[in-house]
Amino acid sequence: MQVLYFAWVRERIGLPREEIETTAETVNDLIAELRTREARYDMAFADTTALRVALDQELSEFDAPLKGVREVAFFPPMTGG
Amino acid sequence: MQVLYFAWVRERIGLPREEIETTAETVNDLIAELRTREARYDMAFADTTALRVALDQELSEFDAPLKGVREVAFFPPMTGG
Amino acid sequence: MIRVQAMPFDSGGELNIFSASVAGAGAVVSFTGLVRDVSGGLSSIEIEHYPGMTEKALGAIRADAMQRWDLADALIIHRFGALDVGETIMMVATASRHRKDAFEAAEFLMDYLKSRAPFWKREVTADGADWVASRAEDEDALKRW
Amino acid sequence: MIRVQAMPFDSGGELNIFSASVAGAGAVVSFTGLVRDVSGGLSSIEIEHYPGMTEKALGAIRADAMQRWDLADALIIHRFGALDVGETIMMVATASRHRKDAFEAAEFLMDYLKSRAPFWKREVTADGADWVASRAEDEDALKRW
DSSP, X not given: OEEEEOHHHXXXXXXXXXXXXXXXXXXXXXXXXXXXXXXXHHHHTXXXXXXXXXXXTEEXXXXXXXXXXXXXXXXXXXXXX | OEEEEOHHHHHHHTOSEEXXXXXXXXXXXHHHHHHTXXXXXXXXXXXXXXXXXXXXXXXXXXXXXXTTOOEEEEEOOOOOO | OEEEESSOOOHHHHHHHHHHHOTTOOEEEEEEEEOOOSXXXXXXXXXXXXXXXXXXXXXXXXXXXXXXXXXXXXXXXXXXEEEETTOEEEEEEEEESSHXXXXXXXXXXXXXXXXXXXXXXXXXXXXXXXXXXXXXXXXXXXXXX | OEEEESSOOOHHHHHHHHHHHOTTOOEEEEEEEEOOOSSSOEEEEEEEEOTTHHHHHHHHHHXXXXXXXXXXXXXXXXXXXXXXXXXXXXEEEEEESXXXXXXXXXXXXXXXXXXXXXXXXXXXXXXXXXXXXXXXXXXXXXXXX
């Protein structure tokens, strides 16, 4: 699964994307798994209310299932326009 | 007093402006006076709900006094924009 | 700025000049009105206006908008005379720090301009020329403000 | 039409092209967003986006607007990358037979674009660079639709 990071999430984690092998069933499960990896992940995901997630380029919820998903993206609330 | 006509009011009366000597106290009085002049005036002013009036270039009411007014304009509802 | 003119104008060019002139206001809204042959057969329109009163009325509407909203500037350009299908009739533009102010003020300018500025449109077709009737919904639109 | 690009663009020129392309729609509304140094000290901004998702999200927002209002067309152009003070960040334009539809649809596009399209702005000053925080009022603006 491709995991992408944008804006300050990308900066805290230190890379824009990575391939992750996971058996996580939901976005929340994936986040819990990532937080156990390293302090930078733990810090980036500390407050999920400040985060948004997209599954295969569609905005989604944190309790959404990951089955069949090929691309997960984490980022702060958007500030376009 | 200068009296101006615009759009179909101008067309019905047949001229864009004229100097009128009057002792009319209000716009309604002036209209009553004009209607006695000729059929084209009578026709133009037959339905005042289809007309608007400006006194010295400010939109006004038909019962407004004419004292001190130098320019009266009659026209249909505006269609700008 | 208020401009009442017979001459055609370039609305995109005017928008660029306006945007460049309003340092500090990041939100610019414009409305452009164009002559369209909606029902078929329109060859041109003619716009009559009331010189003197037109400029006063537009100036008052603009001043009202500048007071009601947090605007850096507001522009109104309106043509009179003969216009062909496809030509630009008029434009308004507003600039603010807030997009909501820029949008609302532009709508306000349009609503007032439609039924409180002394312009009268006539549509010219092969069958002759007819004065455009005012619409009740344009009068109703003023109640919002 | 949707365009996501690093290149500067001429919003007035784009407005003219858009207006000329929508025969039948006499009301054209545009919104232009510009980089402004409101509080002093801003030297530039940087816009990050999510290639692929950006185009999808803008296309979905545009399609939604085309369905909700009687529009002849709707345009969204949004830049990414580095932008200097005074440069144009983005524009939307809508064309309709009815000014109310053109205005509402343009506001809708802006409200959704602000908080549902994957762009992130960073402000660069002499002291460093800071990500622009999202605003609760931008999220609230969506409740209107």
